[in-house]
Amino acid sequence: MARTRYASDPGLIARMGATMFLIGLVFTGFFIALYFALFEYGKSKGGGAGDGLVVIVVLIGLVAAFISYYWSDKIALNTARARLVTPQQEPKLHGIIDRICALADMPKPRVAISPVSMPNAFATGRSSKVAVVCVTEGLLQRLDDKELEGVLAHEMSHVAHKDVAVMTIASFLGIIAALLVRFAFYSELFGGGRGRGGGRGGNNGNALPVILIVMVIGMVVYAISFLLIRLLSRYRELSADRSGALLTGQPSALASALVKVTGDIARIPTRDLRQAEPLNAFYFTPALSGQKGQTSLSNLFSTHPSLEKRLAQLDKISKQLGSSAGS
Amino acid sequence: MGFLDALLGRTKPVPPNLDALFALPSAAITLQAATDFTPTGTGSVCFRAAEGKAFSDIEKEVRELLNMGEDKTPVEVSADSYGFTWLVCHHSANDIEGLVTDLHAVNSSLENGGFGPQLLCTILGFRDEAGHPLGLVYLYKRGTFYPFAPQPGERRDNATELRIRGALGDDLKIEPDLGRWFPVWGAPGV
Numbered sequence: 001m002a003r004t005r006y007a008s009d010p011g012l013i014a015r016m017g018a019t020m021f022l023i024g025l026v027f028t029g030f031f032i033a034l035y036f037a038l039f040e041y042g043k044s045k046g047g048g049a050g051d052g053l054v055v056i057v058v059l060i061g062l063v064a065a066f067i068s069y070y071w072s073d074k075i076a077l078n079t080a081r082a083r084l085v086t087p088q089q090e091p092k093l094h095g096i097i098d099r100i101c102a103l104a105d106m107p108k109p110r111v112a113i114s115p116v117s118m119p120n121a122f123a124t125g126r127s128s129k130v131a132v133v134c135v136t137e138g139l140l141q142r143l144d145d146k147e148l149e150g151v152l153a154h155e156m157s158h159v160a161h162k163d164v165a166v167m168t169i170a171s172f173l174g175i176i177a178a179l180l181v182r183f184a185f186y187s188e189l190f191g192g193g194r195g196r197g198g199g200r201g202g203n204n205g206n207a208l209p210v211i212l213i214v215m216v217i218g219m220v221v222y223a224i225s226f227l228l229i230r231l232l233s234r235y236r237e238l239s240a241d242r243s244g245a246l247l248t249g250q251p252s253a254l255a256s257a258l259v260k261v262t263g264d265i266a267r268i269p270t271r272d273l274r275q276a277e278p279l280n281a282f283y284f285t286p287a288l289s290g291q292k293g294q295t296s297l298s299n300l301f302s303t304h305p306s307l308e309k310r311l312a313q314l315d316k317i318s319k320q321l322g323s324s325a326g327s
Numbered sequence: 328m329g330f331l332d333a334l335l336g337r338t339k340p341v342p343p344n345l346d347a348l349f350a351l352p353s354a355a356i357t358l359q360a361a362t363d364f365t366p367t368g369t370g371s372v373c374f375r376a377a378e379g380k381a382f383s384d385i386e387k388e389v390r391e392l393l394n395m396g397e398d399k400t401p402v403e404v405s406a407d408s409y410g411f412t413w414l415v416c417h418h419s420a421n422d423i424e425g426l427v428t429d430l431h432a433v434n435s436s437l438e439n440g441g442f443g444p445q446l447l448c449t450i451l452g453f454r455d456e457a458g459h460p461l462g463l464v465y466l467y468k469r470g471t472f473y474p475f476a477p478q479p480g481e482r483r484d485n486a487t488e489l490r491i492r493g494a495l496g497d498d499l500k501i502e503p504d505l506g507r508w509f510p511v512w513g514a515p516g517v
Contacts, residue, residue, distance in 0.1 A: 013335050020334070091481065091512075098509040099409055102447055103375060105341045105468035108506055146410055166334065239335075246340055249377025249445055250410075322379025 016235040037213045061176040073125040082114035123155035131159040150254030153244035177222035184215040233303045251314040340444030343467035352423045354498040361494040367452040368420040371516035385440040462517035471502035
């Protein structure tokens, strides 16, 4: 039996699994709490003020998640003003991706270039059949071929891990909770018996606490799920770094690309990048990265792990690959 | 890749499938009978060198191993512009079996060193009477073959490639997905 040098990282997998489990747990707890607040509590008080609201919110959330899932590639490409390129137009880029596909046994994604001078790359698309890998012109100019290959291998790992699907499903909970808070807030402001007919008229006093409870649940769930989703996103970035580095066998090339790209991005003023924000979760490095000495609190909220953490992981892989002992 | 692996972001490098290579000698005979393509006696193995001493040690070992045999031209090593390494072996045109054995030795050395996933492809070179080149490309990760007929100016002779597919369909497992017939421009040995 052939030996393998590609040790998996059980710690990373365990942490990611735990995060997903927590997201699932919060999701379940959220609906149980909603159920009790709306139906049990509402029934005992004689008013059913919020149940219709929840149905509407869940429906809107489903539609929003569905749209961002099905049209993720088009939305992302439009936002980045990217255009698809053929092998004739970009033989080098296609050649590198061809070889990564052959090494990784993956179907070839479409390739796009975004006319942005900031060096970055992202992958999107709900399945590997419709996936698009997009690089910016700034990236093509600044990186050499080895570094470009490392970045592309990282993006292809996102495609292989189905990160668009995983993150869409994970974000669904957050969307629902946020919508619920907003709707509950507005129905409290303007609702006041309008549209609910006579059934509610006499019980106006009871509807208020139910809506308030729903709002509080929504806010708490939104806060927790926001942190968990960011955590999940950071773990998936580390995973993609890891898979990409192992695929090309060149962790150092990816590390040097990371240093180049993050160094450049941090220097460029971020004010005109507001439209890049929705894409951040799928970028190679976040476009709106903070100052040099990031505090641990801002790390908690960021979609990408800190540069130090990513470089440390790549160092470890490089050592594993180079050790003559194998294992 | 399994559902759980995708969910946990745990892609493992794909191990190569090595034994299908030994179908090449009989396929070469079929190809000679059905078309006017004959083997050139040149074959090459392409892999992605990993960084670090462990890999360079193995690479050196492989070169020494292949150069040891008597009355052989030594293997050539070349790097292409994509950062991949090619080991090119030359044999006489009618010794395809010896050539395939050499190519297989490269594979097994890399695999025994734990670098099997670094293997990209193996190419066996052919020529027709007019001198047009043809490569039979073996994709390690798919365990499948496909023909690659390059023409000057980075164009491919798709008609010839499809004709070869028809001729070899019974001897080799031809890659069914045409989208994976990746071009390998300027490959040594084609």
